[in-house]
Amino acid sequence: MESLTKNRQTPATLRAMIERAYGPDEVPGPATDWCTELGHGWFNVAYRIRLRSGALVVLKIAPPPGVEVMTYERGAMATELAALELIRAHTTVPVPAVDFADRSRELCDADWFAMPFIDGDNLGMLRDTLTAAERDAYQEQLGAATAELNTIRGTAFGPLTGPGSDSWRTVFTAMIGSVLDDGERRGVGLGHSYAGLRALIESRADSLDEVTEPRFVEWDLWDNNAMVRDGRIVAIIDHERAFWGDPLIEAGFTASELPAFGDSKAFMRGYGHAPLTPVEQIRRRLYGLYLALIMVIETEYRVMTDPGHLAWVRARLDEAVALVTAT
Template sequence: MDVQPIERPAGSFQQPVSADRIQAVCRRALGPDTRVVSAVEMGLGMYNTTYRVTVEGVTRPVIVRFAPAPDRQFVSERELMRNEYATLPHLAKIAPLMPRVIAADWSHELVDRDYMVQTLLDGVPAAEGLSTYPRRSRTGFFRQVGEIARTVHAVRGTRFGPVAGPAYDTWSQAVTASLHDIAADLDGLGLDAADLRKAAALAVEHAAVLDGITEPRLLSGDLWTVNIMIAADAPEPVISGVFDLDRTLWGDPAADWPIRMAASKRDERVAFWEAYGERDESPAAVWRSLIYEIRHLGAVRLERHRLGGAVGDSYDAVAAVLAELT
C-alpha cells in the first residue's frame, strides 16, 4: 500500500494512522477481500485526520476520516464526528450536496478513534478554487452559501445545544454552557479564560435577552469556504458539495458561523444576504450577536493554540466586544 501522510512536527494535534489500520478499516467497511492501493492524507481539515483511499478494482476513491483520540479532544469539541453523524437525518434537504456515509464505527475495535468512511465529493475545494475566478464573479457563490444556510436554518428542533447532546431547555443555558466549556479547555492549556467567564456571567445576567430565542433551529456550525466544494472548470463558481458539518447545534441562526463570516466584510460576500434574507438588527439581536462573537473568538483561540499559532490578539478582540456589552 502506498501511504502518503502529511509531514507534521512530532506531537502535532493531528496524528497519522498506520497502513495496516487503514486496510483493516476498509475491509470492515467495504468487504473482507478489499485491498487498499493507496491512502493519501488530505490537508485542508484542521481537526480530523482524513485520507483519500484508492481501492483495487474500484474506480472511485473513498474518503476515510479518523477523529482525534478521545484523550486529545477538548471538552468543547467532544465527539464531533458523532455529532455530525447524528445530524444527518436533519440535513435531508441538502443531502444531494453531501457525501454519503458508507460506514461509521465508534467501537474502537480496530483503531482507538472514531472513524467514518464516506463517498468522495466531486469538484475542487472552494478555499482553493475561488481564487481562480475574478472577484466580481464570486457573488454567485456567496449567494448559494446564503441559500444553503437559509435551508439549514429552516430545520426546527425541540431543545437547544449540540445535536448529539447535551440538550438544554433554554438557549441561555446552552450558550452559557458552551462558554464555560471553552473556558475549561483554556484552563487545561494554561491559558487565561477570565474573559470567557465574564461573558458567561453576562449571559446568565441577561438570560432573558438570550431566551428571546424560543424555537431551536439547526445551525451548520462551520459552513464556509473551507467546507465547500465547487464544480471544476465551471465558467462561474457553482457549489457541488458541502462536508464536515460536525459542529452543528440547535439554537439561534444568528449564532451560526456563516452569519458571522458573511457579516465580517463588505465585499462580494454581501451577496449572501440577497439569498439568506435581512439580518435582525433590533437591540436584543445586536446584544446577542456580541455574546456569539465572544463564543466564536474563544473557539478560534483554542484552534489557534492547537495548531501552534499565536493567540494574543484574541484577548484584545474579546476585550473590545466585552466593552460593547458592558
C-alpha cells in the first residue's frame, strides 16, 4: 500500500541496519535480490531481507519525524515493542520475536527493529481464495487468539507506555476526541458537524462506565494482520495500535454492528462471547464510530486519493453515526 508515512531507506542504510542488528558477517553480498519491500501495510515501511547466511528477516521502520501523523499514531513503534513483550510473556498467541530494536536515530531518522520473517500467507490476501468454511475456521481462530490477548490485565486504561487513567470513559472519550481534533486541524469535511458529533458521543458516554478492568486490546487484529499456514494462524503481526481498554473494541466485534465489515458470528464463537447486551451494543456502536472517523480522517493524513476507498469509508461513517444516534 502506498502511504506518505512510509519511511523508505537506501540500500546503504539498510546494510548498516543489518550490520548493527546481526553483525558484519550477515551483511548481504553484492547480489541485488537481498531486499524486498513488503507492501501490504499502510503505516510503517517493512523490508524482507535475506542475510548472508540465507536467513530471512524483516526490518520495520517508523515514519519520518517530519511527517504529521494522527495523534493516536504517535510513538507507535514503542507501543508495538511493548505489545510484543507483553504477548510473548503472558500468552501463547504466536507473534514474531524481536531480534534487535534501535531507537537511537543514528542510522536513520526514526525508530526501527528487526525480527524473523514469518513463513506464511497473509490471511487478508488469501481470503478471496478460501471457501466459506475455511474463512469461518480462520475467524474462529482469530476470535480465540483475541480472547487470549484480552486476558492480559493492566493497572490503568490508556497507552501501553502510559500515562493511564482508572476511568475507561475518560480515556475513550479522549481517544475519540483527539481523532476529531485531528480532523478539525486539517479541515477534513465529515458530512457531520464536529460539535454535533462531540455532543452525540457525550450523550452515550455513560455506557462506558460499565468497563472497570483494563485489559490488553490489540485493536488492529484484522485478516491482514494474521499470517497463516496449513490451516492455522502462525503469527499475529502489526501491534502498534494496542492499548489498555475494553475488549469489546477489538476489530473482530466490528461487524456485529456494522455489517459492511462482514459477519462476526464465527469470530464471536471462537472468542466465546455471548450476544451483546443493550449497554454493550451502545459501546460497540461508539467504537464503530471511532473506527469510521479514523478511516475518513486518515485519508487526509496519508494522502489517499482512491475515489472508491473514499466513498466506502464515508459511507461507513454515515452508517456509524446513524447507529449511535438510534441507540
